[in-house]
Amino acid sequence: MIGTKKLSTIREEIRKALAANGTDPIQRLERQIAAAKRKGDRTEVMQGLKQFLQAPPKRPRRKRRAGAKK
Numbered sequence: 001m002i003g004t005k006k007l008s009t010i011r012e013e014i015r016k017a018l019a020a021n022g023t024d025p026i027q028r029l030e031r032q033i034a035a036a037k038r039k040g041d042r043t044e045v046m047q048g049l050k051q052f053l054q055a056p057p058k059r060p061r062r063k064r065r066a067g068a069k070k
Helices: 009-018 023-040 044-052
Strands: none
Touching: 009 023, 009 044, 023 044
């Protein structure tokens, strides 16, 4: 269960877990994807994880004024 963790916190935890052996997590995923493709295995989850880690953090939303109309 994720709970109320921020997406940036989750992203950082995944990066740390993938980089536990000191390598770049993106490069590690790319190697795993390439190896899986050579074997003929599916790679959707690994590619999704790679895109998630590469995505820039979202900008904070602007707060609306109390009296503003939609």
